[in-house]
Amino acid sequence: MLSEEERKEIEAEAGQYDRKEAGSVEALKVVQRHRGWVSDEAIRDISAALDMTPDELDAVATFYSFIFRREVGRNLILVCDSVACYVMGYQGVLDSIKEKLGIDLGGTTEDRRFTLLPISCLGQCDKAPAIMINEDIYGNLGPEMLDSILSRYK
Amino acid sequence: MIELTINGIKVQTPPKTTILQAALANGIYIPHLCWDRRLTPYGGCRLCLVEVEGQKKLFAACSSPAENNMVVHTETPKLEKARKTVLELLLVHHPLDCPICDKAGECELQELAFKYGPAESRFAAERKHDPESLAAPLIERNPNRCILCGKCVRVCREHQGVGAINLLGRGFKSKVSPAFEETLDCEFCGQCVDACPVGALGTKPFRYRSRVWFLEDKENICPYCGVGCTTTLSLREGKIVRARGIDGTGINEGDLCPRGRFGFDYIESEHRLTTPLIRKEGNLQPATWEEALGYISERLSEIKSRFGAETIGAIGSERCSVEDNYMLKKFMDALGSKNIDSRAHFGYGKISEALKKAFNIRALPVELNAPLKADVLFVLESDLTSTHPIYGLKVLAAKRDLGATLLVADPKQTKLARWATRWMRIKPATGAALVNGIMKAMLDEGIYDKKAEGTHGFDALKEALAKYTPEKVSEITGISADEIRNAAKTLASARNPMLFASIGSSENTKGTGTMLALMDLCLLLGRGPEALGLPAEFADTLGMLEAGVRPEGGLNVEDMLYRPNLRALYIMGENPAVTFPDAAKAEEVLKGIEFLVVQDILLTETAQMAHVVLPAASWAEKEGFFVGATGKPQKFIKCLPETGSSMPDWQILRNLGRLMQLDMGAKDEEGLDAEIANHLSLCFREQAAASFVPVEQAEMEMPDSGHPLILATGILMQHSGSLTTISKNISSAIADAYIQVNPRDAKTYGVVDEKFTKITAKDGASIYVKAKVTDEVPEGMLFVPAHFAHARVNLLTKPSANGEAPTVAVKIEGA
Ligand code: SF4
Ligand code: SF4
Ligand code: SF4
Ligand code: FES
Ligand code: FES
Numbered sequence A: 001m002l003s004e005e006e007r008k009e010i011e012a013e014a015g016q017y018d019r020k021e022a023g024s025v026e027a028l029k030v031v032q033r034h035r036g037w038v039s040d041e042a043i044r045d046i047s048a049a050l051d052m053t054p055d056e057l058d059a060v061a062t063f064y065s066f067i068f069r070r071e072v073g074r075n076l077i078l079v080c081d082s083v084a085c086y087v088m089g090y091q092g093v094l095d096s097i098k099e100k101l102g103i104d105l106g107g108t109t110e111d112r113r114f115t116l117l118p119i120s121c122l123g124q125c126d127k128a129p130a131i132m133i134n135e136d137i138y139g140n141l142g143p144e145m146l147d148s149i150l151s152r153y154k
Numbered sequence B: 001m002i003e004l005t006i007n008g009i010k011v012q013t014p015p016k017t018t019i020l021q022a023a024l025a026n027g028i029y030i031p032h033l034c035w036d037r038r039l040t041p042y043g044g045c046r047l048c049l050v051e052v053e054g055q056k057k058l059f060a061a062c063s064s065p066a067e068n069n070m071v072v073h074t075e076t077p078k079l080e081k082a083r084k085t086v087l088e089l090l091l092v093h094h095p096l097d098c099p100i101c102d103k104a105g106e107c108e109l110q111e112l113a114f115k116y117g118p119a120e121s122r123f124a125a126e127r128k129h130d131p132e133s134l135a136a137p138l139i140e141r142n143p144n145r146c147i148l149c150g151k152c153v154r155v156c157r158e159h160q161g162v163g164a165i166n167l168l169g170r171g172f173k174s175k176v177s178p179a180f181e182e183t184l185d186c187e188f189c190g191q192c193v194d195a196c197p198v199g200a201l202g203t204k205p206f207r208y209r210s211r212v213w214f215l216e217d218k219e220n221i222c223p224y225c226g227v228g229c230t231t232t233l234s235l236r237e238g239k240i241v242r243a244r245g246i247d248g249t250g251i252n253e254g255d256l257c258p259r260g261r262f263g264f265d266y267i268e269s270e271h272r273l274t275t276p277l278i279r280k281e282g283n284l285q286p287a288t289w290e291e292a293l294g295y296i297s298e299r300l301s302e303i304k305s306r307f308g309a310e311t312i313g314a315i316g317s318e319r320c321s322v323e324d325n326y327m328l329k330k331f332m333d334a335l336g337s338k339n340i341d342s343r344a345h346f347g348y349g350k351i352s353e354a355l356k357k358a359f360n361i362r363a364l365p366v367e368l369n370a371p372l373k374a375d376v377l378f379v380l381e382s383d384l385t386s387t388h389p390i391y392g393l394k395v396l397a398a399k400r401d402l403g404a405t406l407l408v409a410d411p412k413q414t415k416l417a418r419w420a421t422r423w424m425r426i427k428p429a430t431g432a433a434l435v436n437g438i439m440k441a442m443l444d445e446g447i448y449d450k451k452a453e454g455t456h457g458f459d460a461l462k463e464a465l466a467k468y469t470p471e472k473v474s475e476i477t478g479i480s481a482d483e484i485r486n487a488a489k490t491l492a493s494a495r496n497p498m499l500f501a502s503i504g505s506s507e508n509t510k511g512t513g514t515m516l517a518l519m520d521l522c523l524l525l526g527r528g529p530e531a532l533g534l535p536a537e538f539a540d541t542l543g544m545l546e547a548g549v550r551p552e553g554g555l556n557v558e559d560m561l562y563r564p565n566l567r568a569l570y571i572m573g574e575n576p577a578v579t580f581p582d583a584a585k586a587e588e589v590l591k592g593i594e595f596l597v598v599q600d601i602l603l604t605e606t607a608q609m610a611h612v613v614l615p616a617a618s619w620a621e622k623e624g625f626f627v628g629a630t631g632k633p634q635k636f637i638k639c640l641p642e643t644g645s646s647m648p649d650w651q652i653l654r655n656l657g658r659l660m661q662l663d664m665g666a667k668d669e670e671g672l673d674a675e676i677a678n679h680l681s682l683c684f685r686e687q688a689a690a691s692f693v694p695v696e697q698a699e700m701e702m703p704d705s706g707h708p709l710i711l712a713t714g715i716l717m718q719h720s721g722s723l724t725t726i727s728k729n730i731s732s733a734i735a736d737a738y739i740q741v742n743p744r745d746a747k748t749y750g751v752v753d754e755k756f757t758k759i760t761a762k763d764g765a766s767i768y769v770k771a772k773v774t775d776e777v778p779e780g781m782l783f784v785p786a787h788f789a790h791a792r793v794n795l796l797t798k799p800s801a802n803g804e805a806p807t808v809a810v811k812i813e814g815a
Helices: A004-014 A018-037 A040-049 A054-063 A083-087 A090-101 A141-150 B019-025 B075-090 B108-116 B150-157 B189-196 B257-269 B289-307 B323-333 B350-359 B389-400 B415-419 B430-446 B450-454 B458-465 B470-477 B481-492 B512-524 B541-546 B559-560 B585-593 B651-661 B669-680 B728-731 B743-749
Strands: A075-080 A114-119 A129-135 A136-138 B004-005 B009-013 B049-052 B059-060 B071-073 B139-141 B167-168 B175-177 B201-202 B218-220 B230-236 B240-242 B279-280 B284-285 B310-313 B378-380 B407-410 B422-424 B498-500 B568-572 B595-600 B614-615 B624-627 B634-637 B709-714 B738-741 B756-761 B767-775 B779-786 B807-812
Touching: A004 A018, A004 A040, A004 B481, A018 A040, A018 A054, A040 B458, A054 B167, A054 B743, A083 A090, A090 A114, A090 A141, A114 B767, B004 B019, B009 B019, B059 B075, B075 B108, B150 B189, B150 B389, B167 B634, B189 B201, B189 B743, B230 B257, B240 B257, B257 B728, B279 B289, B289 B310, B289 B568, B289 B595, B289 B614, B289 B651, B310 B323, B323 B541, B323 B568, B323 B651, B323 B669, B350 B512, B350 B541, B378 B389, B378 B481, B389 B407, B389 B415, B407 B415, B415 B624, B422 B481, B422 B512, B422 B568, B430 B458, B430 B470, B430 B481, B430 B498, B430 B512, B450 B458, B470 B481, B498 B512, B541 B624, B559 B585, B738 B756, B743 B767, B743 B807
Parallel strands: A075 A114, B004 B071, B310 B568, B378 B407, B378 B498, B407 B422, B568 B595, B595 B614, B709 B779, B738 B767
Antiparallel strands: A075 A129, A129 A136, B004 B009, B049 B059, B049 B071, B139 B201, B167 B175, B218 B230, B230 B240, B279 B284, B279 B614, B624 B634, B709 B807, B738 B779, B756 B767, B756 B807
16 A cells, blocks of 8 residues: 555646656555565555556566565665776675675674665776665775774664 | 558558558458557567669558558569568478467468468577467467567557557567466457467467368358347368458458357357256156147146236346247237336336436447547446457547547446546446536536537436535445546537446346436436447347336336246246346245246256246357347358257247247348348337436445445456356356456455455355455455346346346355
8 A cells, every 4th residue: 555645646646747657656656665675565556556556567567677576675775787897896895894894795684683685887987896875976995995994873 | 541552552541551561452462460450559570571663672561651642562572582581580480280280271471472472481590399288278388480560469468458468588489478477467358369460379268179161161150149240150070160350251350259269169069958958756757749739738728718828927138039029929918918128127217217208219229330430438437458358449449549538437446447548447336426426516617518408307417416415426336526527527528429338137236216317417418329338138138128028018027037926937039047146035936836838948047946948049050130239130050960869948838829829920130130120120219308307326236334345246258247257268267256356355355365365244144265366346346247147146136126236235244
């Protein structure tokens, strides 16, 4: 069931277009904003609200890497694996995060504090290697800086 | 017309067509994998690349409009190289398991690889290795072979109006799947399978059955509904192993529904009759043809001489051929009895009755593509995409592809209701009142066609409609007066309106009155019968009626089966004990009949009561003509030998007639066909003299506090009468009756989804059926399909004395 609030926001998004389905990505983002991820049930509910079939919306949802179809942690760590970062020490940073959190790429810590995912170029090549946590960017990283950075996220 | 040059040849093509269409229409082949005539261009596979002079880029022919003076080349070294690369890329991930792929030999990818190959791949990449999906009935998916052309997805959504599958994921991981990678649960039309250019989708009954080059293909006419589709049967060692729709073939042009694609295996049923049976000491025992026919001849002659021919009756079949029905009629004529009728009495007979009154015609053939020319389409209480799937698709296409306005009045959320421009969710069986309301609104606002004033009966109509004010009709139908007025305006402003309805013999919410109301509306819009789309139900409904199987001056099925009028009854290809309303009563009368002959392909419930049972050859084991809804005689052919000693129905009747020394006319098939051709050509030629026939909304059995729900019976898209229930293929998808209950009613009456439910009528008759809780039906209404013998749905239904809608009020309890 969509909450009242979610429903209103979705309708507002969909209302901007001639065809409601044009608002599908925004609608998925609305639910993700509220719940952190988009479940099968949510796909059914949103698709009904947009006059789509569930398979159509699932096709949209599974196309975008950042629409989460599985539950994710409270904070999202995105590690850039594109060229500049790759040559400037990506592996060290990644290994260190993995070790500290005890999870692999795609994993979520047991306390649901972090989920670790790869991402393509963050546009921070001059400060490579770079990562992004939630909306914050960190560049010129070395493994030794990670403790203090991670400690900012609860 | 647009003029362009392709490969040095000047060709013409209509405006708004693409280069690919122009080329194909002129016999120039351009390879293409993702284009389909029925769908919007997708431009996904890039195989249809062509060169256009003066343009640097290569063009995708399927999605580039043809323009005047364009100079196009389809075969150049540059294109050859480009296509080779595209194929190379397609083959990078392809499993190349052609040796065990059922598609091999008719796979488009294989053919193109053969034409442009042998491609040595310059790429090293992972091959796909997803498991096959075999859990769903009838349809298998092998994602590894998929080239992601998206045809299946688009056919399902754009053409079928379903949307059961999609391309999930992205890049290497993309695959065709239902949402959440669940098991496919859809209409099982199989249209996606025919659309797939490779072996990624297949029909399970054909899995590993044969290499395609060992198959012999035969085009035949589908034995089920009135549309009369051509289904291409593939034979291997005396068995039909699959049925396909071939693009452009038959009046269906390659489209098929679940029945036509999967229902062919009913003829293989292990319950087929192989020899005549005679009841001896209470039991049916095998006999020879001589014995059986001799015995029938003796008994019929005796009854005729003692009680008169008028105590003998016959029931024909909308599924038998024209020849079979013609011969049955001839036999009865020769015997001297006019008592002949069929199940059409409960179905198309009601439409026929209305046509006689309004237009003085007995039958009205439909033109399959007529819906595509309409700008406003009005569908009244009819689930056309289930009763006449391929005709229904045309209605859908008019709305979706051509932008027509689709008005649907139906309590059920049918597929057409889902796609409708406006869906009027009327209360069950109130169609006549709604149409009256619409007409009244048109009269009030003066927006009817003034020609109508000159039509006979106009004043009577005006008078009769006086009480059907939109407000009053709103009370009866449950939709607002404004909606009714709106519908009136939409219809009145149409350039080319069309009105649709069908009546299945197992449906109980529509009657002659409903049809007359629709015909009145048609006349008030200033139109004639050509604006009506009233398709006949079965493969040979019109053929049977025109062959004379209709009660002119004799007893009809109600007189024969619900009142003890007969001493002897001859039933051909019909199973009244299951498929007729009020089955208990019919059974009682049948049991009381002194001499009952049943001629059928199976030992049906009715045959089990007979004194003599005769084995008939089935469809595909005999040839003949069907005249379905389109009114065109279509020849169906013999593909297999008869089962056991069975014979075509008409031959049995001819032999019997000869034995009884009756004049049976034609001696052989050719003579018979010539005789029938004479007869048939008369059929639709009567003069149409239109007149208004005002009707009242019929009195129905009303729900009350004890029996608060209305039970509607009807048809599923996957089934046809009780015949498809013996098809193993079809039964693997839907084998059981279920009753649809609105979630609120389910809550009120303690009904649980998937659990057995008891349904009781006012007279105390009751049945148990599984419940399906869904808001496809509105509160206050139940829907149950009438196909399944063991569900005994017809214990609850009633035939109607006056051709009206015999709705049933019931109560329901969780059990
Ligand atoms: S069988 Fe028909 S309804 Fe089912 S997925 Fe294929 S096209 Fe869609
Ligand atoms: S399953 Fe067949 S039709 Fe569907 S996308 Fe794949 S190749 Fe195309
Ligand atoms: S049942 Fe009707 S619509 Fe379906 S394939 Fe047969 S003739 Fe065509
Ligand atoms: S490559 Fe990592 S930020 Fe650009
Ligand atoms: S047919 Fe034109 S791109 Fe596929």
